[in-house]
Amino acid sequence: MTVQDSITVDLAEVSVRDLNQRLHHLTDGGDADWQILNPRGQHAIAVGLMDPVQITIDGPVGYYCGGMNQNAQIVVNGHSGWGVAENIMSGVVRVRGNASESAAATGRAGLVVIEGDASSRCGVSMKGVDIVVGGSVGHMSGFLAQTGRMAVCGDAGADLGSSIYEAVIYVRGDVESLGADCIEKEMTDAHISELAELLTRAEVAADPSEFRRYGSARNLYHFKVDHADAY
């Protein structure tokens, strides 16, 4: 196998399908850094990667960039469309601009960093992923979040953490409103040190002691016979 330092792919000349096929069959570039030029908001760039490659995408991407990622380290030097890093399994996806809706939706593990703002339903149904947002998140973020952690350095929109299970949400700014069964919880020293570790790993500068912690009141977990008529 030939080891190369850097491979450049220009999406003005090559289709996304061709790029993804090359990335799925890494016979020549397993140890290389990949530079992707001219993404121009196209969908499904660098989806389903299985190898620990470093990918830098130079510009805004469309839907589902970095979806189902395993092991790869993906950096987007621009904005991302819907569902960035959807169902990520491991590795890192970093967006240096803003992210559209459903960032890191259903993510299983790994780290997703949005350096700008994330839009609605960030971390919807997250299942173990860590999400760090440098700016704010939109409405219904953390909806049905099951496990994992989300840290928001700015504000959160309406209905944060609606029907949340065991995921933890840290927010530094204002929360417009909490969703069903989501409550503010005590921020202990253990939580501050856990958050500090997460922020450091995400390379996001913020004082962990300024955050508040939110999670499930667990009132939706159990059938209540008093409410039997309502079912």
Add this chain to the structure above:
Amino acid sequence: MCGIVGLYLKNPNLYEKLGEHLQTMLVGMTERGPDSAGFAVYGDQLSAGLVKLTLYDPAQATNWDGLAHRLQDDLNATAEVTARASHAVLIADTTHDAVANWLRTYAPAIRVMSHGDRIEIYKDMGLPVDVANRFGLAAMVGSHGIGHTRMATESAVTTEHSHPFIAGADLCLVHNGSLSNYNRLRAWLSRRGRIFATDNDSEVAAQYFAFRLGQGLPLSEALRAGLRDLDGFYTFAVGTRDGFAVLRDGIACKPAVLAENDDWVAMASEFRSLSALPGIDRARVWEPAPAVVYSWEAERMDRAA
């Protein structure tokens, strides 16, 4: 799924390029709507006393010059007509109502796609690039425009069911999404005198806003009233004589991206359609929040002034 785009130019030096940019934006939304496409372009304001109508002949059998001559004679008015594929733009020194009434008698098959003193609307079946080329969008000049690429859900694929839908003089709307209470709303509006051209849900939204504006509400208030009365999913882009507005429903399931710099405001369902605009790298790019009206009006010198 459908694609919607809008471009509102603040810098009059760009007016010559409106059609070119709008075409690139429209074609960028092809994957979201390959069934049909349409667009509205706002050009120079007509002199007082003139009215402009975009007409469509489904049979494509009309002798437009002959129609203009007959209209001149019957209404004792001057009329000029310019044909573009299946459409024609008629400019006459009379009123919209007079022309519309005359058409109902003399040429009932002809549909009025738009009326006002700036707007022209062109729409047709086929891929967005083919529709744009058919009408010569790239060469069109104007201050702002909106466009739509349709993936049909609620009604048939025909030219009439394509967007934009007119909602009054110089006012039109494009819609990405679907409305669930539109049959009831159409009946409610019909009882209040609105006349519908299609069974399309988006036309109901256009007629609804026309009705609210007719009650004297400003555009932003009319759109806010829609948040209460329109049930379903929507991102709307609305064009007015001097303005442009965007509205998403409270759940905001339908995508929208806005971008703004000193020269223009642009909106599209996806960033793809904004990626080729001049200066996009330095524009502010954000997603419109749910249930918030975004509008721009008269932020520029009027070209005709």
